[in-house]
Structures are given as C-alpha cells and as structure tokens.
Amino acid sequence: MRIGELADVSGVPSKTIRYYEQAGLIPEPPRTSSGYRDYPDEATTRLTFIRDAQHAGLTLAEIRGILALRDSGQAPCDHVGDLIQQHLAEINRRMAELRKTRTALRELAQRAAETDPASCTDTDICRIISTPNRHRDERTSGWPGHSTASASR
Amino acid sequence: MRIGELADVSGVPSKTIRYYEQAGLIPEPPRTSSGYRDYPDEATTRLTFIRDAQHAGLTLAEIRGILALRDSGQAPCDHVGDLIQQHLAEINRRMAELRKTRTALRELAQRAAETDPASCTDTDICRIISTPNRHRDERTSGWPGHSTASASR
C-alpha cells in the first residue's frame, strides 16, 4: 500500500504519516524500487491506535512510549512492566478528570433544563454566551457568584 | 487574594493566570488602588476546573465555551442546551477513546506478565524499548509482525 492509499483508508494525511515516521511513531516502511513507501496492512491499525490515543488526550511522546512497549514484545523486563503500569495510572487519572468535567457539565444541563427556555427569546444573549470577553469594560466584575463554599483540594 | 497567592494555592503560575484572563477563561478581577489584581476565593475553583478539564484533554477553547455556558446561568435558551449536549457527547467520545487505549495497554501488561522477567537481564534492551528510532539503519524494516489479521473499522 502506498502512502496515499494509507492516508485514504486511515484518514490520516500523507504529510502527517511521514511526520509520524520521522517522529518515531511508525517504523520506516520498505520502499518500492522507485523509492515510494510501501506499507503493510498493519499500518492502518497502528494509525488508528495513534489517533484514538491522541483524541483521548495523550501526547505523541506518550503514544510513542506505548507503541515502543508494544513493539518490544519479547523483552518485558520488570522495567517495562513498570512503564505499562505508569501509563495505565496516567490513563486512569485522565479518565477521572474527564468524569469530573462531565459531572460539571451535567449539573449545567440540569440547571439549563430547570429554567424556562421561553425566557430567552433574544438571540443576542446566546451570542454573548458563546463568545465571552468580546465586549470589555462592562460595569460588573464578571465573577459568577454561584455557591462555591470555599476552595477544595 | 493577589495573583501570587492564587498561583500558590491553585498551582497555576501567575503568568498563566494572566494568560487565561487575556484568553477569556477567567474574568478580569477587580484591582486594588495600586492596580494589583485582587481575586475572590472562587478563582481557585475555576482554575482547578480549567486544569482538570485540560488534563482530561479539552482545549482552552472548549473549556472557555463550557465556562461561558456556566457563567451565563440565567439564560439557558435551547441553543445553550444544545451546546451542553455537544460538549457532553465530545467528552463521552474522548472517554471511549481513553478506554480503547487502556484496553490496549492492559493487553500489553498481560503479555508482559506472561513472559519470564528473568529472560531480560540486559538493561540495554530496555533502553532500546523506551527510546525507539534513536538508532537508525537497522537491518529489519521494523514493522512488528504480531497478529493484526487485516484492518478493522
């Protein structure tokens, strides 16, 4: 498979695929006689994994580490086991943070549901909501006063 | 509370706090007579939320949107409800991706546990594992051959 086809099936641009190679995320593929990159089918799986992990918020450096671990396959010394555990802990940490954010958002949805939607007829208000601080020097300080009884953590 | 204290209690550098203000993530606080920023206690909660959401993989633009929604408080028109639902969907998407990554990592841990740790005595091998492609022009193409029976998705 040449780079363009891989780009099509994986949804990752050719440019980005070359960049990933250069960044050590995917190994250098064999070349055709004319110098074109010639990818095996597994390449799509790998790119899919990279994109999944990335959308989940992992950096390329972290993903590179995970992939390297995975590629090593035959040499899982204690150190590698530790690394895997570290990555798992990191992922669990991130999921916890995502859950917190989701909870905050659900509370918001709750508040929104409880207020009468009919009370908003002017589209300008919504525009203000979606783009804050576009209209400076308001009279108010802007700090929301909703119950935040002293800081946690 | 002045910016330095807020930085200390929240763990977010003063520079970054000013940057968040300029970026519309936190409102402009009142100033002391000498022009120093004077933050209310809620500021720490807000910074904590920003950091949580960020560690979860949300961009500042997304977080800004969520905070703006939250600040609006009293004007939840249908449009705002939609936005909340969009953000929730996005977060669920990200959590699904995080779960996929975690599953991949757990399989890895499984493989590592099944192989004899005593088979690895040389620290060099581990060093190779943690920093791939630092040693180019190897004889192998580098593509791992482990069972990836045709691409999914």
Next chain:
DNA sequence: TTAGACCTTCCAGTGCACTGGAAGGTCAAG
C-alpha cells in the same frame, strides 16, 4: 530610606503537532 519581594504591561520565544509549498522524480492513460 533602601533592599527585596511582589506586582504591572508588553513583546518575543518555545515546544508540540502538524501543514504548506517548492523543486523534482515516477508512472499509467491518452
């Protein structure tokens, strides 16, 4: 009153993850 810690604005630089474009080689169809 002066040292030192803290604050202000402004502007420039950094690292990550791409992304665009130039300049040129390859290949199948017309």
Next chain:
DNA sequence: CTTGACCTTCCAGTGCACTGGAAGGTCTAA
C-alpha cells in the same frame, strides 16, 4: 511523448498554550 496524479525531500510557517525577560511601579521590614 506528454499530461496529470502521485510520490520524494527539505524547509518554512501555523496555532495552541504557555513562558521568559525587560522595564518599571508598589509595599513591607530593617
């Protein structure tokens, strides 16, 4: 044999999220 799509390398630029540093004002403690 030429057109056009595809590929190659290399280098430069972009957007995001900071981060550092200059130049200067403020405040407390010795």
